[in-house]
Amino acid sequence: MTANGVIQIALYLVVLLALVKPLGSYMAKVYEGKPFWSSRVLGPVERLIYRLFGIQADEEMSWKTYAVAALAFKFAFFFLLYLILRLQGILPLNPQGFAGVSPDLAFNTAVSFITNTNWQSYGGESTMSYLTQMMGLSVQNFVSAAQGMAVLVALIRGFSRRSAETIGNFWVDLTRSTLYILLPLSIIMAVMFVSQGVVQNFKPYKNIPLLQTFTYDTPKLDADGKAVIAADNKPITEPAKVLEQTLPLGPAASQIAIKQLGTNGGGFFNVNSAHPFENPTPFSNFLEMLAILLIPASLCYTFGRMIGDRKQGWALLAVMLIIFIPFLILSYSSEQTGNPLLTTAGVDQAASYFQPGGNMEGKEMRFGIANSALWATATTAASNGSVNSMHDSFSPLGGLAPMVLMQLGEVVFGGVGSGLYGMLAFAIVAVFVSGLMVGRTPEYLGKKIEAFEMKMVALVILVPAACVLLGTAVASVTAAGVSGVPNPGPHGFSEILYAFSSAGNNNGSAFGGLSANTPFYNILLGIAMLFGRFWVMVPILAIAGSLASKKYVTPSAGTLPTHTPLFVLFLASIIIIVGALTFFPGLALGPIAEHLMLYK
Template sequence: YYGEQTMGHVVQTAGLAVQNFLSAAVGIAVAVALVRGFARSRTGELGNFWADLVRGTLRILVPGSVIAAVILVACGAIQNFSGIHEVGQFMGGSQQWNGGAVASQEAIKELGTNGGGYFNANSAHPFENPTGFTNLFEIFLILCIPFALTRTFGVLVGNVKQGYAILATMVTIWLSFTALMMWTEFAHHGPALQAAGGAMEGKETRFGVGGSSIFAVATTLTSTGAVDSFHSSFTGLGGGITMLSMMLGEIAPGGTGSGLYGMLIMAVIAVFIAGLMVGRTPEYLGKKIGGREMKLAACYILITPALVLVFTAASMALPTPPHSMLNSGAHGFSEVLYAFTSASNNNGSAFAGLNANTDWYNTMTGLAMLLGRFLPMIFVLALAGSLAEQTPVPETAGTLRTEKPLFTGLLVGAILIITGLTYFPALALGPLAEGLAS
């Protein structure tokens, strides 16, 4: 939708902004419930959802958003309730501009890893993201809570080093993907790109290749969906990195709350793999990882790839509206794959080359968002309940030390291998084929 054309001030501020708070608070509540599953024993109690929702909203999201909104206003973002008015242009003539309570919505949009935007141009719009500093500040807001929740995890389980191990895993993946994106966008071949100093197509000159690349990785490694450049215009490999970032499950650092519980699911799987290697019953934070726990973890990691691949395959096989794909070949396939990857992972960004405003894509992406959001939560809460009912297992000399760098390396490897085996064929048909061809 075009926010400035189709949404009034009341809908934007009292409707969409409220949902931005609730969505983020729900993610935090589910993550805390899973952490309590590790911290508690011999109980079926995981806390009170309403209490956690209120605490997350009033103690974290509202105060943080107020501070962020004030900073954005001070740096040039608008905050008013003015209507459409004429603005003169340097070259003569005039243009219509709409006002709005932009800074306040931009704050929770980024802090709650929600995405969207007051204007259709999203965070590339100068009213939402005026300068290079605000661009970096919005990246900070996107990453702030997901990274900080790792310490919350360590404190609640009584061992902050466990939180630091999860944090190290997230940081390793985030830095690696950022470096890869920088390389693909700065070092791309072609005389036009070399003359411009990098792949500038689809990028704001205010931010350049560097600021746009960092923002793209931050927004796709989290479930944000805010964009300050158009991912469809990235190089073939650069577009593939944005897709792979979401395909990891958005866990580095991931969405507000959802990143932590997604990473803990992957930690459970990594511990299970390590247990198979050494022939021991896998344990994580004193809890045995048995058949029931592994079934729930497997369901969690399978539901999103199933949604992405099945819906993408159906869209390519069925006679969907031919005008939806504005490009043919590998890039056209990437547009469809990106759309369902973004929807299933609750990201919300788009490749911007696909006309998804059709009955088919509206319905299928809506289903992907619905199932991709709630089904994983069900498996997370079921796993939390199973863990909370257990009696803690005493630590022995053979227990895997999950706060050490060795476990961080194992966790990174497990994430990349599982994701690669799941999505490599689809990536090979789209961004890899396009990137290697260029």
């Protein structure tokens, strides 16, 4: 690790933490529904939307109605997005003339974007029209994020209300999240990204002459477009001359802003934020990284304020940092160490005044090692899944850190809304376990935790883990699964494990070498994403409903305080233990085995 790298990371954390309180208290105002400055400006739009919906803003829902509304809403959007993807060939704003997307890829992509995963089996600049990107994918970035925030707010109401039947109105929470939080932040971010060089236009791709033209060997094709095979069974090649480069363009900045802020992560271009048009400078990189954790971190403060005890929010944020920082250090130091095999081959990987050194395979020069490792851990701690370097080429332990952060259930920051509601589920487990230790009925934030809550929490924790392990098992033993694996040895297994860890926990990043655009992976990963999102969301709403209906229990001398350093450490340990028990065998077969091979 270099001094400058550590300074850049420290600066990032300081700026992030400085924004938690202002943004967190702003969001609390948005959800409390009292008049505030931005509702005075956008209030008429908000009221118009409710009139179109045919709803009353103060009409509240039971948890079941809330869940049905949330699911119906996603169901409708799934069909719209699927149709746009299938029909993009005949829809406008398609200057490159891309054809409609295949059924299995359209299913995978539609599921991926409605579940806030943004797993991408396709390359953006070679598959998706401008219309699909902005009216299909970008829209999902907003509404799937807003849905996660709405469900979190419903759960918070479950804690803060006493003997109540309802947990809020889904349409109102959804609209407020989008209108007052996501849209204004996205506009600010998008314009700042453009200032750094992120493209934003509707022009067709631009051809540019190369300064030095060159030729390369391409397989010779016969009249039917098949490769011509020589007598020795090798394809015959012929030289092809390359005179120019085709620059992809499009409305990228507007999509990138929300894909970072909404923990979506679906890139406009194939290599996501490693692409110079998606992330052109170190400053754009700083802002994009900030946008990854900004809302998930700030929601901790929003939570504390809405339940009337800010210390509880800070305690949860502390748990997140306690888990995040060690994994960040592991990834950074491991990447800075470089690759011993390349050192033997004559590559200088030592950091110096003149070069960042380290493992530069799959990394961009402008970001170097520190910013690549920081991004990789932030994007997987949050369920963002965008990348600014290729995780597949990370060192075994450098890649283990992002994998574990996903496997912990996306609760360390996690998705906007979904991360904190997952963390609250773990907090319920922690008070339950400590209640067992001292033989008292557990309570959290003044609510008794009973059998129903524990059953739902078990679903929240076990369903994504089951998706990861079952999916990995199926893919590892079937020909269709194994045939997509490009790298030999334990790393090949890591690629499969990473894919299902990402899909089951709605992250969306990948060990990108895996050929996932096959019906097998598109469908299996699609199912993992659906289960991982909605089989968590619905039990959370059930908990919200159950808690809201309970009386408030006044804390007594025997109540476990949940804002102390002791509880923070205890909760962090619970998260790590549950994750380690579930995934250590898998990790031992993948990244740990690969590490031992490399340093034997």
